[in-house]
Amino acid sequence: MNASPLQPAPAQEGAVLYGGITNRRVTVRDLAKAKQHGERWAMLTAYDALTAGVFDEAGIPVLLVGDSAGNCHLGYETTVPVTMDQMVMLSAAVVRGTRRALVVGDMPFGSYQESPAQAMHNAARLMKEAGVGAVKLEGGERSARSIELLVEAGIPVMAHVGLTPQSVHAFGGYPVQGRGDEAAHQLLRDAKAVQQAGAFAVVLEAVPAELAAQVTEQLAIPTVGIGAGAGTDAQVLVWTDFAGMTAGRVPKFVKQYANLRAVLGDAARAFAADVGAGTFPAPEHTFK
Ligand SMILES: Nc1nc(=O)c2c([nH]1)NC[C@@H]1CN(c3ccc(C(=O)N[C@@H](CCC(=O)O)C(=O)O)cc3)CN21
Ligand SMILES: CC(C)C(=O)C(=O)O
Numbered sequence: 613m614n615a616s617p618l619q620p621a622p623a624q625e626g627a628v629l630y631g632g633i634t635n636r637r638v639t640v641r642d643l644a645k646a647k648q649h650g651e652r653w654a655m656l657t658a659y660d661a662l663t664a665g666v667f668d669e670a671g672i673p674v675l676l677v678g679d680s681a682g683n684c685h686l687g688y689e690t691t692v693p694v695t696m697d698q699m700v701m702l703s704a705a706v707v708r709g710t711r712r713a714l715v716v717g718d719m720p721f722g723s724y725q726e727s728p729a730q731a732m733h734n735a736a737r738l739m740k741e742a743g744v745g746a747v748k749l750e751g752g753e754r755s756a757r758s759i760e761l762l763v764e765a766g767i768p769v770m771a772h773v774g775l776t777p778q779s780v781h782a783f784g785g786y787p788v789q790g791r792g793d794e795a796a797h798q799l800l801r802d803a804k805a806v807q808q809a810g811a812f813a814v815v816l817e818a819v820p821a822e823l824a825a826q827v828t829e830q831l832a833i834p835t836v837g838i839g840a841g842a843g844t845d846a847q848v849l850v851w852t853d854f855a856g857m858t859a860g861r862v863p864k865f866v867k868q869y870a871n872l873r874a875v876l877g878d879a880a881r882a883f884a885a886d887v888g889a890g891t892f893p894a895p896e897h898t899f900k
């Protein structure tokens with residue numbers, strides 16, 4: 613059955629997210645219901661209107677405008693240089709390009725760590741100037757007071773614990789988090805702290821699968837895994853990784869569902885060859 617745009621084929625009978633929501637945006641309440649129904653869901657990153665529209669029409673219920681835009685879109689080595697102005701612009705484009713998905717704006721490094729007031733100021737920018745439906749920020753216990761303030765102000769917050777990429781310099785790279793008893797207990801404390809603070813979901817990044825499954829069991833809010841095994845409520849991947857666009861090595865947890873880098877490269881070479889050979893434009897591409 614060819615699902616028409618914005619009418620994706622329901623994944624399963626009684627599906628909350630993949631079946632009945634077509635003429636409105638997915639909300640955090642839908643995600644809570646999905647957890648109650650044991651319905652797993654997929655989140656992808658998106659950084660522009662066109663790509664976001666493709667994923668929206670494919671029925672992806674939540675799109676994250678990740679600060680991974682730094683790596684995948686803006687040519688930075690890490691997410692650290694990404695600015696609020698860049699995230700506002702990219703998030704606004706993703707909102708304009710979609711009709712159904714919940715769009716989550718990722719708060720970049722230095723936009724929330726100073727104080728809850730700073731977090732409020734910049735989260736409000738994403739909500740007002742970009743029109744996102746929720747924001748995401750990194751940190752467990754350390755971000756709890758900021759999450760509380762945002763939630764009290766009516767801003768839905770997705771938290772992010774485990775490997776928090778904005779701490780790449782402190783970590784010395786992107787190591788798996790939560791290995792060993794003390795680290796595992798700290799991860800659980802972080803997850804419970806963000807739930808207590810009012811987060812509607814929490815990303816678990818680069819965490820041993822068994823620990824992620826235990827955390828998922830103990831939380832009432834959905835967990836969104838990336839490199840956290842199959843026991844979380846949802847999964848997220850950076851879209852350039854999942855579509856085979858990323859240059860060079862991708863993290864171990866990535867499954868590549870396409871090889872767009874090769875497709876685009878081949879197309880570009882064919883275009884150049886046709887222009888060189890004078891076979892493009894052909895008569896059918898030409899005005900009289
Ligand atoms: N393209 C892209 N994909 C991502 O998933 C991603 C970004 N960019 N930018 C921001 C962060 C960085 N991420 C990363 C990057 C590398 C690893 C990585 O290679 N980790 C090691 C862990 C090895 C270990 O500690 O055992 C790995 O081999 O997977 C993990 C997450 C996730 N995010
Ligand atoms: C890796 C995901 C969760 C993220 O924070 C991003 O894409 O920026």
Ligand SMILES: [Mg+2]
Nearest residue numbers: 678679680718
């Ligand atoms: Mg991010």
